[in-house]
Amino acid sequence: MPFNLKIPGLLCCLGLAISVAHAEDNTLKVCAAEDEMPYSNRKGEGFENKLAQWLGSELHKKVTFVYWTDPRYYLRDTLDKGLCDVVIGVDTDDPRVATTAAYYRSGYVFIARQSDQLDLSNWHSEALTKAQRIAFVPGSPAETMLRAIGRYNDLFNYSQELVGFRSKRNQYIKYEAEKLVDEVSSGHAELAVLWGPSAGRYVKASVTPLTMTVIPDNNTRADGAKVPHHYSTSMAVRKGDTALLAQLDGLIKTHPQDIKQLLMAEGIPLLTEQGFAVVP
Structure with missing residues (x-):
């Protein structure tokens, strides 16, 4: 009898856990700067805010932003701690995270x-x-x-x-x-x-x-070491989050024109891998 008395409570807890998990599945938590324009701010005015909202629309998920203030520690204090799931802009192949294919180069x-x-x-x-x-x-x-x-x-x-x-x-x-x-x-x-x-x-x-x-990407210091001026930018997730990484990669590969249109409306100069300007 004591066991049977606990069953309704157990079912209730299980139902709540399923409900919470379902809600999280429908939310895209984005790491963003609270005041680093033109990338993002709390008002949602930055181009990374707009890209995040576009991602949410394509993935049919509600976007919530987890804001950081100091760029020196933002990955450690947000993404690494599981407070958010995706960073909209990092250098392609950043070793601290799992990065998507590049979605722009500038x-x-x-x-x-x-x-x-x-x-x-x-x-x-x-x-x-x-x-x-x-x-x-x-x-x-x-x-x-x-x-x-x-x-x-x-x-x-x-x-x-x-x-x-x-x-x-x-x-x-x-x-x-x-x-x-x-x-x-x-x-x-x-x-x-x-x-x-x-x-x-x-x-x-x-x-x-x-x-x-x-500026051309052929610059060197006095000692001859290359000084890169062109960089590719990707989105990032925690290492091991292969499902979300695949979803983001899929959108980048199937909707390049949507992303290009948003970036060019921002006035961002876009380049090919060879350093040539991308024209509208």
Whole structure:
């Protein structure tokens, strides 16, 4: 008799567990930055927010975002802990995760005012030797190449002005892409060197007409080591989550035009594996 008395409770618990599992199966939990535009924010305004919503629509799942604040630890603190299931943008073949096929490839760009008609075909362009202010993100390939052509020290104080001379110790210092593009459009800087996907939205929206030139991927440091400027981007899941990985790969392979359309509407310069521009 005691055993029989426990059966209704057991069935209730089993039913609840099945219900919860079913609900989770219909939810796509996406790791996203709470304030890293143009990628994502809590308002859902970034292009990775839009890509996540598109994924949810195609997979017939409700999208919920799990937000992070510091990019240095976001995989450890979200995806690795099982708080979310997919990251929309990581370098293809990132060893920390399982990555999909690349869904876009882009590169670093030179940004200048159209009216200045600067010849900015590569890092040896004369305009780079004459510019008084060049906006760039420290730690990026732009810094490496500015050092290689002997311009980094000339620009050090200006680059620090862009974040107000804040200490970098034990904190994440963010250089806003919108601000760096505005430095050029306002005339405060002659040019900027930025990652194309970060800059595209703001170049497109600028009241001052700007040019955005993809930098060739044949750059080397003074010691001859290659400095990559073109990168492929994938989506990522936890290692071992083969089912979700296969679903994402399937969508990337069967809906390339949908993804391309969303990215090009954002103003992102897209490249082929050979480095050629992807045209609409």
